[in-house]
Amino acid sequence: MSVPAPEILAAFEAAKGFMPAGEGLALYEAATEAAKLGLPLLEVGTYCGRSTILLADVARQAGTVAVTVDHHRGSEEQQPGWEYHDETVVDPEVGLMDTLPTFRRTLRKAGLEEHVIAVVGRSPQVAKVWGGQLGLVFIDGGHTDEHATNDYEGWAPKVAPGGLLVIHDVFPDPADGGQAPYRIYLRAIGSGDFEEISVTDSMRVLRRR
Incomplete structure (x- = not known):
């Protein structure tokens, strides 16, 4: 099993960020396998860069690059009044979330x-102009x-044959969390284009056939 060096961990x-260590290690393992294709590793949803550290370290070792896609204004549950809101990443000048400076400091x-x-x-806008294949x-x-649907429809077709599609926060039981990631996971499995190769808590790793 591939594990990050102590300083990276x-x-x-x-x-x-919100990703538990166990799921982070599963992402690192998947990225290490996918990086063998020599293609970029891409994540949709960057926040402050917690998971990016893992992808970037794999990319560094494999001689490829990690690409992150995020508007950095926060997702729905991170807005004021919601459970995951964090005042420390609000831009005081415009009054909106801006996780980009924190992300850059993280890296x-x-x-x-x-x-x-x-x-x-x-x-969706970035996916429309992205022309190449991706390892992960x-x-x-x-x-x-x-x-979630836009992310799946925009990016899943760009996974190279043998590459990996990783979906986070997949909760089959609605009592455990939102269902949108679970629904795109089911869609990926049902498409016949992907096969599941690992499950770690809410993380699903699928390989493109």
Whole structure:
């Protein structure tokens, strides 16, 4: 099993974000396998860069690059009055969330800036202009049906044969969490294009046939 070096794991655990360590290790393992294709590793939904550290470290070792796609204004549940809102990432000048400065500091502290291409924009718009194949697509963006569906439809077709599609926050039981990621997971399995290769808590790793 591929595991990050202690300093990378420490940077991951110190970064602002929500991914548990166990799921982070599963993402690292998947990224390590996918990186063998020599193609970029892309995540949708960056927040402050906690998971990006893991993808960037794999990309550094494999001689490829991690690409992140996020508008950096926060997802629905991160807005004022919602459960995951964090006042420390609100831009006081405009009164809106802006996680980009924190994200950049996260990468700087981890020494991984040069291994990441940060695309600031909305996932469907970026997907429309992305022309190449990807070794890994990690979907961890907005959890409404609209956003999850857009992420799946925009990015899943760009996973190269043998590449991996990783979906976070997949909860078969509605009591455990929102259902939009679960629904796109079922759609991926039902398409016949992907086969499931691992499950770690809410993380699902699928390989493109």
